[in-house]
Each structure stands twice: as C-alpha cells, then as structure tokens.
Amino acid sequence: MNSLASLYENDPVYQMAVKQLKESISILGYPEEYVEILRHPEKLVQVKITIKRDNGKLETFLGWRSQHNSALGPYKGGVRYGENVTPGEVVALSIWMTWKTSLAGLPYGGGKGGVRVNPKALSPRELEELSRKFFAGIARDVGPDVDIPAPDVYTNPQTMAWYFDEYSKIAGYNAWGVVTAKPVDLGGLNARVVSTGYGTALTAREAAKKALGGFEGKTVAIHGFGNVGMYAAKYAQEWGAIVVAVSDSSGYIYDPKGIDVEEAIRVKNETGKVTNYKKGNVKVSTNHLEVLELPVDVLIPAATENVITMENVHRIKAKVISEGANGPTTPEADRILHDKGVVVVPDILANAGGVTMSWIEWSHNRMGCWLTDDEALSRLDKMMTINFHRVYDDWQKRFSQYPMRIAAYAIAVDRVVKAMKLRGWI
Numbered sequence: 001m002n003s004l005a006s007l008y009e010n011d012p013v014y015q016m017a018v019k020q021l022k023e024s025i026s027i028l029g030y031p032e033e034y035v036e037i038l039r040h041p042e043k044l045v046q047v048k049i050t051i052k053r054d055n056g057k058l059e060t061f062l063g064w065r066s067q068h069n070s071a072l073g074p075y076k077g078g079v080r081y082g083e084n085v086t087p088g089e090v091v092a093l094s095i096w097m098t099w100k101t102s103l104a105g106l107p108y109g110g111g112k113g114g115v116r117v118n119p120k121a122l123s124p125r126e127l128e129e130l131s132r133k134f135f136a137g138i139a140r141d142v143g144p145d146v147d148i149p150a151p152d153v154y155t156n157p158q159t160m161a162w163y164f165d166e167y168s169k170i171a172g173y174n175a176w177g178v179v180t181a182k183p184v185d186l187g188g189l190n191a192r193v194v195s196t197g198y199g200t201a202l203t204a205r206e207a208a209k210k211a212l213g214g215f216e217g218k219t220v221a222i223h224g225f226g227n228v229g230m231y232a233a234k235y236a237q238e239w240g241a242i243v244v245a246v247s248d249s250s251g252y253i254y255d256p257k258g259i260d261v262e263e264a265i266r267v268k269n270e271t272g273k274v275t276n277y278k279k280g281n282v283k284v285s286t287n288h289l290e291v292l293e294l295p296v297d298v299l300i301p302a303a304t305e306n307v308i309t310m311e312n313v314h315r316i317k318a319k320v321i322s323e324g325a326n327g328p329t330t331p332e333a334d335r336i337l338h339d340k341g342v343v344v345v346p347d348i349l350a351n352a353g354g355v356t357m358s359w360i361e362w363s364h365n366r367m368g369c370w371l372t373d374d375e376a377l378s379r380l381d382k383m384m385t386i387n388f389h390r391v392y393d394d395w396q397k398r399f400s401q402y403p404m405r406i407a408a409y410a411i412a413v414d415r416v417v418k419a420m421k422l423r424g425w426i
C-alpha cells in the first residue's frame with residue numbers, strides 16, 4: 001500500500017473502524033475484497049497552517065480532511081480541533097460518517113476533518129486565523145455539492161462563520177451550503193445547536209422504553225459536557241429522567257437526588273469547568289472516567305472515543321447506553337455489554353441528530369427558504385424515532401445474537417454497497 005495509508009493504518013481508532021467494517025461485510029455475506037475497497041478514504045488532504053501568534057512568533061500546525069465515500073452524495077462531517085488529533089482518527093471518523101449518513105437515509109457520503117492544535121491555548125484572533133487558513137487550504141476540495149463540513153469537538157457556529165466567509169471570498173459568491181451549523185444570522189438554525197444532544201436523549205428515551213419500561217424517573221449519567229452532553233442532559237431532564245452526574249475534562253459532579261442541569265450549564269459556560277457546580281449535596285471528583293461506572297440506569301458517553309474498554313466494562317452498571325460521542329465503546333467491550341444484557345444504541349444511530357439537522361439546514365439554504373426551530377426539531381424527532389425503531393426491530397428480528405451496532409451497520413453498509421454497485425464502481 002502507498003505511503004499515505006501509513007499515515008492512518010496503525011492508528012487504534014482507525015483499526016477499530018476497520019474491525020467493525022470487516023464484521024459487517026462478513027455478516028452481510030459480501031466478498032472480503034469489499035473491506036479493502038471500503039477501508040480507505042477516496043481522498044485524504046493534508047494542510048499546513050502557519051499563523052502569526054499574538055507575540056509575533058510564527059507557528060505551524062497540520063490539518064486533515066478525509067473524504068471517505070461519496071456513493072450516496074457529497075461528503076459530510078465535522079471538523080475537530082485537538083492537540084492529539086491524528087490522521088488515523090480523522091479517517092476513522094470519516095468512515096463512521098459514511099455509515100451514519102447512510103443509516104439516516106440522507107443524500108450524503110462521509111467525511112471528517114481535524115487540526116492538531118490545542119484551541120484553548122490560542123487567543124480568539126489566533127483561532128480565527130487558524131480556522132480561515134485551514135479552510136482556505138481545503139477550499140478546492142470542498143463545496144456545497146462536494147464536501148460540506150460542520151462542527152465537531154472544539155469547533156462551533158463561529159468557526160463555521162469563518163469557514164463560510166473564507167470559502168465565499170474564494171468562490172466569489174455567498175456559498176450558504178458549503179458548511180452547516182452556521183450562526184442563525186448566516187442561514188443556520190438554532191435547532192442545530194441542540195440537535196445532536198436532542199437525538200442522543202431521544203434514542204436513550206426510546207431504548208429505555210424498550211429495556212427499562214420507560215424513561216421517566218430513570219437515573220442518567222453523562223460523560224462529556226460540551227455541545228452534545230449539555231443538550232442530552234437538558235432533554236433527558238425535560239422528558240422526566242433524573243440526571244444525577246455529568247463530567248467534563250476537569251472531572252465530574254454527582255448527586256444521587258439529581259443535579260440542576262440549567263445551573264450546571266450556566267456554571268460550565270461561565271467558568272469553563274462543570275466541577276465548579278456547588279448546589280445541594282453534590283460530590284465532586286477530578287477523575288472524569290469514574291462517571292462511566294456510577295450506579296445509574298442510563299449512561300450517555302458524550303466526550304471522546306475509546307472510553308468504554310475491556311479495562312472498565314465489567315464495572316459499568318447502566319442497562320442502557322446511548323452513544324453521543326463517536327466511537328466511545330471498543331468492539332470487545334460492546335460484545336461484553338451485549339452479553340450482560342445492556343442495550344447499547346450505537347453512535348451512528350444515537351448521535352445522528354446533528355447531521356440530520358445539518359441536512360435540514362443545507363437543503364433549506366439551497367431552496368432559499370427557512371424553517372422555524374420548532375418545525376425543524378419536530379421533523380428531526382419524527383425522523384430519528386422512526387429510524388430508532390427500524391434499527392431496533394431489525395436487530396431483534398435478524399441480529400439479536402449480536403450487539404445492536406451490527407444491525408445498524410448491516411443496514412448502513414448495505415445501502416452504500418448497493419449505491420456503489422448501481423453506479424458501476426464495484
């Protein structure tokens with residue numbers, strides 16, 4: 001294999017994505033050579049980004065955009081910033097995007113981007129320069145009909161406004177459809193901000209109805225309190241569950257009687273650390289991973305990949321897990337959870353609220369008309385509830401000896417393979 005593949009092949013997150021792909025291809029009865037076709041991105045772009053720091057020094061960062069598969073439509077997926085971002089992680093995330101958009105029935109393929117940078121160490125001006133230069137670097141490879149980025153970890157609507165502006169200047173017109181999750185004044189929807197967390201809480205709710213006889217009164221712990229974790233907490237509480245614990249990278253807070261989610265969001269937004277929450281008899285710990293092991297009914301991992309592993313899976317007590325994060329559970333741990341009777345709603349189903357709302361935003365931008373947030377959320381609710389039950393029922397009917405992820409993958413991979421065959425690619 002060529003040397004570009006050596007950039008990602010040894011990455012453990014990439015290897016996890018390939019393992020899941022292999023299992024699905026084998027279960028679907030497709031030839032093994034499909035694994036070789038589908039394990040590589042169609043294109044991987046590396047960008048060098050040099051910015052002038054506020055102290056006058058030049059600093060160089062690397063960024064990547066992985067375009068995994070476009071059989072069903074333009075590549076779609078977020079861009080993340082982080083000091084440990086690797087090309088392997090970006091390629092893996094782009095593979096998962098292909099399955100996610102396919103499973104959601106959207107007219108998209110899968111892509112993902114990343115920049116290896118600690119965003120917390122940059123001033124707002126430095127962050128803007130980095131964001132604009134990253135997007136200018138990939139401008140020839142993206143576009144409203146080619147590849148449509150969106151936010152992921154440590155990027156947000158402001159980042160999308162810079163991307164949109166940079167691309168529009170290069171293209172010579174206002175390219176509304178080149179990114180989604182834009183600010184409302186630039187054609188975005190407020191509903192996109194809440195949509196991933198909304199969808200993750202929704203799939204937790206539907207899974208709890210199946211596995212626990214209902215969602216109301218059930219206890220919930222959430223790992224990660226950013227965009228996804230916060231809104232998953234908000235909607236879980238709104239729908240009657242008791243959110244007893246949440247964490248961010250500073251640690252976690254736990255109150256068995258329930259935490260005040262609105263207050264926790266205020267504390268996180270104003271101080272940057274959820275562990276500054278002080279209400280009631282709250283217990284505060286600096287070990288954020290312990291939140292995964294609390295005695296709760298429902299667990300929502302909403303931070304990073306590889307947090308439920310063979311190391312901690314035997315200590316996990318939740319009976320329902322809804323994966324807000326991408327790739328939080330290793331395949332081995334997933335199998336053990338399944339054998340213990342835990343219902344794990346897989347990431348490609350549980351966190352599809354974001355990309356589904358992105359599609360609603362993108363298609364309305366292109367038609368030049370606008371939806372209210374309530375209309376957009378009610379559409380999302382319908383789409384995700386139907387999709388959850390379609391996957392759940394198929395799992396029970398055809399794949400109950402496997403984790404639910406396998407049923408989701410079987411539907412998703414099959415749709416992509418069929419499109420590739422129809423197009424004459426394979």
Ligand SMILES: NC(=O)C1=CN([C@@H]2O[C@H](COP(=O)(O)OP(=O)(O)OC[C@H]3O[C@@H](n4cnc5c(N)ncnc54)[C@H](O)[C@@H]3O)[C@@H](O)[C@H]2O)C=CC1
Pocket residue numbers: 151152153154155196223224225226227228229247248249250288302303304305324325326351352354355
């Ligand atoms: N924002 C979106 O629309 C979507 C996000 N996701 C996934 O959800 C997860 C969270 O994303 P966002 O909430 O958007 O990010 P965010 O940047 O808004 O929040 C991330 C949260 O995770 C915590 N965190 C970061 N690194 C951590 C680490 N190494 N260990 C423990 N905690 C850590 C942060 O403190 C923060 O609370 C990611 O896996 C992302 O790929 C999936 C679908 C869509």
Ligand SMILES: O=C(O)CCC(=O)C(=O)O
Pocket residue numbers: 076077078079100148149150151152180181326351352354355356358
């Ligand atoms: O809204 C989007 O296009 C991206 C969402 C995303 O990156 C994800 O679902 O992981």
